[in-house]
Amino acid sequence: MKKTSVFYELAVLLLTVVLLAWLLFSLGSAMMPQRTTFGAVWSSYLQEEPDTIDVLFLGSSRAYCNVIPAELYARSGLTSYVMAGPSQTTPLTWYYLRQCLKTQSPKYVFVEVSGALYPLYEEFSKVNVVYMPFSADRFRAAASCEEGILGVALYPLGEFHDRVYDCLEGEPSKAEEGRMLCGYTPLAEATDQTEPAGPALELPEPEVYAHNLDYLRQIAQLCQQRQIQCVFYYAPTNRAMSTQAAAQLFADLEQMPCRGVEDWSDLQTRLDIDPTADWYDTIHFNTRGAVKYTDFLADYCTDELGAQPTAGADGALWQQRLAWLDLP
Amino acid sequence: MSFTTFPFFVFLAVVLPVYYLLRGRLRRFWLLAASYVFYCWAAPALGLVVLVSTGVSYALGWAIGAGGSRTRGRLLLALGCVLHLGLLVVLKLLPLVLPVLAPRSELRLVMPVGISFFSFAIVGYLVDVYRGSWPDSGRPGMAPERDLVDYALFVVFFPCILAGPIGHARSFLPQLKQPRPFRAEEVKGGLLRFALGMVEKLVLADSLALTVGRIYSAMNASPATWLVTLGLYSLQIYFDFAGYSHMAIGVAGALGFTVRENFTAPYYSTSVTSFWRKWHISLTSWFREYLYIPLGGSRKGQLRTWCNILVVFAVSGLWHGVAWHYLAWGLVNGLLQVAERILQPGRRRLEAALRAPASRLAWNALAGVVTFALMSMTWLFFRAESMTQVRQILGQLAGVIHTGFGRVDPGLPADGPARIWVLSLVTALCAVLDLPGVWRWFSTRLPKRVLPCYGVLAALLLIAAVFGVYGAGFQAQDFVYFRY
Numbered sequence: 001m002k003k004t005s006v007f008y009e010l011a012v013l014l015l016t017v018v019l020l021a022w023l024l025f026s027l028g029s030a031m032m033p034q035r036t037t038f039g040a041v042w043s044s045y046l047q048e049e050p051d052t053i054d055v056l057f058l059g060s061s062r063a064y065c066n067v068i069p070a071e072l073y074a075r076s077g078l079t080s081y082v083m084a085g086p087s088q089t090t091p092l093t094w095y096y097l098r099q100c101l102k103t104q105s106p107k108y109v110f111v112e113v114s115g116a117l118y119p120l121y122e123e124f125s126k127v128n129v130v131y132m133p134f135s136a137d138r139f140r141a142a143a144s145c146e147e148g149i150l151g152v153a154l155y156p157l158g159e160f161h162d163r164v165y166d167c168l169e170g171e172p173s174k175a176e177e178g179r180m181l182c183g184y185t186p187l188a189e190a191t192d193q194t195e196p197a198g199p200a201l202e203l204p205e206p207e208v209y210a211h212n213l214d215y216l217r218q219i220a221q222l223c224q225q226r227q228i229q230c231v232f233y234y235a236p237t238n239r240a241m242s243t244q245a246a247a248q249l250f251a252d253l254e255q256m257p258c259r260g261v262e263d264w265s266d267l268q269t270r271l272d273i274d275p276t277a278d279w280y281d282t283i284h285f286n287t288r289g290a291v292k293y294t295d296f297l298a299d300y301c302t303d304e305l306g307a308q309p310t311a312g313a314d315g316a317l318w319q320q321r322l323a324w325l326d327l328p
Numbered sequence: 329m330s331f332t333t334f335p336f337f338v339f340l341a342v343v344l345p346v347y348y349l350l351r352g353r354l355r356r357f358w359l360l361a362a363s364y365v366f367y368c369w370a371a372p373a374l375g376l377v378v379l380v381s382t383g384v385s386y387a388l389g390w391a392i393g394a395g396g397s398r399t400r401g402r403l404l405l406a407l408g409c410v411l412h413l414g415l416l417v418v419l420k421l422l423p424l425v426l427p428v429l430a431p432r433s434e435l436r437l438v439m440p441v442g443i444s445f446f447s448f449a450i451v452g453y454l455v456d457v458y459r460g461s462w463p464d465s466g467r468p469g470m471a472p473e474r475d476l477v478d479y480a481l482f483v484v485f486f487p488c489i490l491a492g493p494i495g496h497a498r499s500f501l502p503q504l505k506q507p508r509p510f511r512a513e514e515v516k517g518g519l520l521r522f523a524l525g526m527v528e529k530l531v532l533a534d535s536l537a538l539t540v541g542r543i544y545s546a547m548n549a550s551p552a553t554w555l556v557t558l559g560l561y562s563l564q565i566y567f568d569f570a571g572y573s574h575m576a577i578g579v580a581g582a583l584g585f586t587v588r589e590n591f592t593a594p595y596y597s598t599s600v601t602s603f604w605r606k607w608h609i610s611l612t613s614w615f616r617e618y619l620y621i622p623l624g625g626s627r628k629g630q631l632r633t634w635c636n637i638l639v640v641f642a643v644s645g646l647w648h649g650v651a652w653h654y655l656a657w658g659l660v661n662g663l664l665q666v667a668e669r670i671l672q673p674g675r676r677r678l679e680a681a682l683r684a685p686a687s688r689l690a691w692n693a694l695a696g697v698v699t700f701a702l703m704s705m706t707w708l709f710f711r712a713e714s715m716t717q718v719r720q721i722l723g724q725l726a727g728v729i730h731t732g733f734g735r736v737d738p739g740l741p742a743d744g745p746a747r748i749w750v751l752s753l754v755t756a757l758c759a760v761l762d763l764p765g766v767w768r769w770f771s772t773r774l775p776k777r778v779l780p781c782y783g784v785l786a787a788l789l790l791i792a793a794v795f796g797v798y799g800a801g802f803q804a805q806d807f808v809y810f811r812y
Contacts, residue, residue, distance in 0.1 A: 009512055009778055016782040023786075024793055151334075158799040168746040 025134065028157030031167055032130065036178035037185040039064045039085040040131040044178030046103060048081065053104040054310050055080035055301060057183070058096055058219075059112025060088045062235035065284040067110075068294045069182035070321040075298035077309035079318065080106075082183030085128035090115040090215035092128045095141035097219055099132060101226065108259075108307060109223050109230045110297070116212045116249055117241070119204055121146040129153050180324040186287050187280040193238040194275045197282040200242040203249065213252055220256040229259035229305060236267045236293060238275075238282045259305065271296055288328050329369035330490075331522075331575040332530060332798065339366065340579065347583060348510045356477050356504060359485075359583070366486035367442070374440040382483045384411060385450040386476055389457045393472030401458055408454040412447040419443065420650050442490040444647065446483050448614050449495030453482070455618055456498055467621070470498050478504045487579040491572055493588045493610035500587065508584035516785070517775035518582025523788035524761065524770075525574030530796030531754050533568035535747070536560050538797065543737065544711065550734030551725050558704040561711050563755065566595060569608065588613070593762035595703075598695035600664040603703060611647075615640050634669070638662040648710070653718055657709035664702060750795055 035041055039061065055078050057063045063084035072080045083100050085092060093115055100106075125145040130152055132138040142153035152159050203209045216232065223230035232253045234241075241249065246263065253261040268275070271292045278289030285293055301307040329336050343362045350358050368375035388408040392401050419439050459469030473479040482500050483489075543549055543557045573590035580587045594606035604612055616625075620640045626633040638659060645658020668675075682688045712718045727734075760766055774781050 005778075012778050012782050016786050020786045020789060023790060027790075027794060157793055161794055161796070161799070164794055165744060165746040165750070168750075169744055 024155065024157050028155065028160055029134075031160040031163045032156060033160075033163065034171070034174040034178070035127075035131055036174045036181055037064075039082075039088070039183070039185070040127050041083070041178055041181075041183050042131045042133055044175070044181070045081060045083055045100070045183065046133060047175070047179065048104065048182075049314065050103050051105050052079055052310065052313060053081050053106050054078045054307065054313075055108045055110065056097075056100055056104065056106040057082040057084060057110045057112070058093050058100075059084045059110075059235075060114060061086055061185075062114055062237070062283055063110075063112045064183055064185045065187055065280065066235055066290050066293050067297060068184045068287070068290050068325065068327065070180075070184075070318060070325050071291050071294040071327055072298045072301075073313075073318040074322050075295050076302050076307070077313075078298065078301055078307055079310060079313045080182070084112070084183065086124040087118065087122040088115055088128055089118050089120070089122050089125070089144075090212040090219075091144040092125070092141055094215040094219050095132070095137045095144070096128075097222065099135060099137045101222075102135075105226075106228060108301060108305060109219075109228050111216065111219055111230065111232050112235050113216065113232045113249070113253065114234060114237075116209065116216060116253075117201055117203060117245070118212065120208050120211065125149050126152055126159070130156050130159065180321045182321065184290075184325075186325070187284060187290075188286060189280060190277050190286050190288070191279055191281055192276045193279040193282065197239040200240055201245060202242055203245045216253065217256050220258040224257045231260040231262060231305075232256070232258055233260075233262040234265045235283070236271070236273070236285070237265050238279060240265050262300075267293075267296070287325075291327050329366050331572070331579075332526060335369065336366075344515070344582060353477070355508075356481055360477055360481045363481065363484040363486035363489065367484055367489055370441075377440045377443065378446060378484050378489075381412065381415075381446065381450060382480045384408075385454060385483070386473070386479050389454060389472040389479070392454065392457045393461050395461065398462055401461055405454055405458045409451055412450050416444060416447045420646075424650055445492045445494050446489055448611070449497070450483060452494070452614060452618060453497035467617075468498065470501075473497070473501055475504075485580070485585075487576045487583070487585075488587055491569075491576070492608075493573060493576065493590045494614055496588055496610070496613075500585070503585055511584070513775040514584055515582045516781050517771060518578040518580070520775060520781065520785050520788070521574045521578030521581060521771065523578075523785055523792065524758075525571040525576075525578060526792040526796070527754060527788050528567040528571030528574065528758055530571075530792045530798055532751065532758065533564050533571055534797035535751055535795075536564035536567070540564055540711070544717075547717070547720060549724060549737055551728040551731075552733040552735060553737040554721060554725050555733070556736055558708055559700075561707050562595070562700065562704040565707060565710070566591070567758070593764070593767075595700055596696060596762065597699050598692050599668055599699055600661065600702060601668050603699055604661070604665065611644070615644055619643065630669075634666045637665050637669075641665070652715045653709050653712050656715065656718070657706060660706050660709060664706070754791065754795065 034043070036044060041064075055072065057067045057080065061084065064082045067080070067082050069080040069082060072078055081104070083096055085096065088096070093111060097109065097111075126149055129138065129142045129145060129149055132141060132153075138153055139150065142150040204212070220230050220232070222228075234246075234249075240246070246265070250261055250263055267273075271289075273279070273285075273289055273292060278285055278292065280286040280289075329339060339362070343358075347355060347358055347362075364375055364378075367378060385408060388404055388411075392404045392408075453470075453473075456468070456470045457472045459467050460471050461469070463469055473482070478501060481504060482495055482497055485495060485500070488495055540557055540561045543553060549557065570591040577587055577589065588610045590609050592606045592609065594603050597603040597606055620636055623636045623639060624632055625636060641658040641662030642655060643658070645654040645656070645661075648654045648657070679688075679691065682691050708721060709718055712721065761770055770784075774784060
């Protein structure tokens with residue numbers, strides 16, 4: 001074989017490998033079930049007009065079940081988005097923030113900090129990672145998770161190729177729903193939460209806790225660099241932390257360069273929460289409770305943080321979102 | 329390690345380039361080490377069985393080839409056969425005997441995967457060495473292999489050890505002595521074939537396995553559903569084993585080795601006899617060379633020939649498993665061939681009378697359909713788990729007399745028209761590739777053309793990745809022939 005043909009052969013081989021890898025990745029991503037609720041709603045987030053979000057909410061289900069961006073807009077005129085993920089650990093929240101800031105430049109970032117109490121690995125890492133867009137952060141996030149997640153992040157087709165026939169037969173698009181919800185997950189049912197749930201939550205093992213705090217610190221530092229006002233908060237819950245754990249956590253968070261550290265775990269009375277009608281379960285509000293809580297957050301943003309709405313927000317779109325949700 | 333798993337892709341990505349970077353004896357050492365890693369991946373202890381078999385048969389080969397009296401040679405050959413085939417028989421019988429002898433025993437027998445295949449390869453080698461030492465038998469023989477590394481590599485050569493094609497010492501060992509320079513066409517041709525095997529296994533065989541398995545588990549279907557299921561199982565077992573063989577031959581080809589073909593479009597056959605010349609060729613050749621011909625083949629009269637055919641197919645059935653339904657499967661196939669031999673003169677006269685190309689074509693098509701239908705019926709004995717199940721299915725098929733064919737179970741296609749379309753198209757693609765002219769193009773001409781070759785390779789891998797049955801959410805199917 002001539003020398004030139006060896007180079008030609010190698011070039012074609014390389015091109016084939018790259019093309020095949022790209023095709024496999026793209027097909028895998030295209031076959032993932034459309035996700036508009038329960039967190040990790042990256043496709044709808046990326047469709048938002050760049051730099052139109054004032055407030056970004058990060059964290060776990062305590063963020064995406066409790067915060068209604070359309071209601072926040074109605075109350076304060078502030079535009080917002082919830083980019084949380086199910087049982088999201090703090091490393092994943094960190095990578096979510098980095099990725100979120102590539103298309104939006106929020107003035108305020110609210111981080112729900114119950115992730116500080118999570119073990120090193122939580123379930124749903126796969127969901128949290130695999131919906132992230134193709135980026136170095138996606139793979140770094142996967143590497144921070146338990147074994148096997150990196151493989152799924154690299155080759156999502158392996159996880160979702162069984163959906164090929166559903167895709168071929170056509171699925172109704174959920175893009176509109178995602179565009180309206182802005183990361184919020186509506187929950188309708190109510191459970192009686194009159195009695196506090198137990199036992200009280202404790203901090204994880206010291207190494208795991210330090211690991212979790214490390215990532216929260218990085219979040220605070222990144223926000224500081226970008227001149228974003230970062231608020232760490234603990235969401236209202238019917239299952240509180242132990243006094244000792246809460247004291248330790250908030251003392252540690254106070255050391256970080258953030259705008260505010262708020263313990264809202266016992267906010268129910270202030271919010272006028274009806275324990276028989278406003279909770280979906282121990283830690284999540286239903287839509288009725290979420291509206292009350294979101295109003296509180298809106299007031300906090302305007303009154304405590306002095307937040308001002310962005311002039312260029314698409315008011316019609318936000319009104320449409322509000323109407324679509326038909327909130328109580 | 330299975331060919332369709334991620335560890336194997338990594339394994340191959342390491343073994344192949346290093347193999348071509350090394351030279352001479354180092355290369356064979358590398359291949360031997362790789363073969364042991366491949367074999368011992370799941371259960372390292374089972375590698376000991378191969379190791380001991382290799383050592384014993386190497387020594388026996390030497391002892392047979394060392395000369396001496398013919399009786400001594402025969403005794404040594406008999407010892408080799410008893411040791412290797414005896415171990416195989418014992419391992420096949422023990423699962424049946426153990427529960428009777430020790431009903432409360434917790435002992436579980438682990439059958440070393442591929443033992444049938446390497447045992448047959450070893451016995452073939454010993455017979456060939458014997459024939460080489462006493463050439464008056466008239467059958468081709470060989471001298472004993474001197475190089476232990478080469479011999480060990482022949483036994484454990486990783487592309488073929490798990491499910492064949494059964495190693496053939498006379499053709500494989502000389503290849504180890506020849507220089508094997510890197511040839512891009514060989515590597516590309518091998519990878520193309522490997523990718524085709526993946527499509528056949530992951531897309532077709534495993535999808536069909538899910539459908540067929542559902543009907544066999546329910547054991548309650550209309551005659552029409554059973555007929556379709558029998559046809560689908562014929563395709564499943566073909567794509568499973570032919571797919572595996574493509575992968576094995578492809579990997580061997582990428583390493584520069586030529587191993588026996590195992591399938592040459594058997595479902596295009598127009599008779600059962602011709603089918604068996606094209607199905608699992610390495611096994612049928614082994615049986616022909618080491619059992620049918622020593623029994624007298626077709627040289628000792630018609631009746632003896634028929635008996636020999638029945639004996640060979642009965643043994644072949646029992647090789648698949650010591651069970652009545654396997655024996656019945658072998659005997660039914662043997663009987664069909666005997667019947668074909670009896671009817672052959674009439675068939676020849678009829679074929680001679682069909683002079684017009686159209687009528688010959690129609691006759692061949694009819695003969696092909698009848699052969700496929702007959703083979704599909706025989707696979708019923710193979711797929712069933714017992715003769716009781718065979719009787720139940722035949723009983724439900726006989727329902728056609730009273731109730732007609734009935735409707736095909738709507739659950740049979742599973743998951744709607746898209747799956748049927750895709751599976752039909754991929755089956756058609758594989759059927760076209762099985763046509764002799766197309767296959768020649770695919771296996772010899774395509775690897776020489778750079779862009780089309782990589783294009784087809786990528787397309788095959790893409791089809792396997794998108795439409796294949798693997799990963800989370802699926803019950804991964806083992807290769808059918810791993811259990812033999």
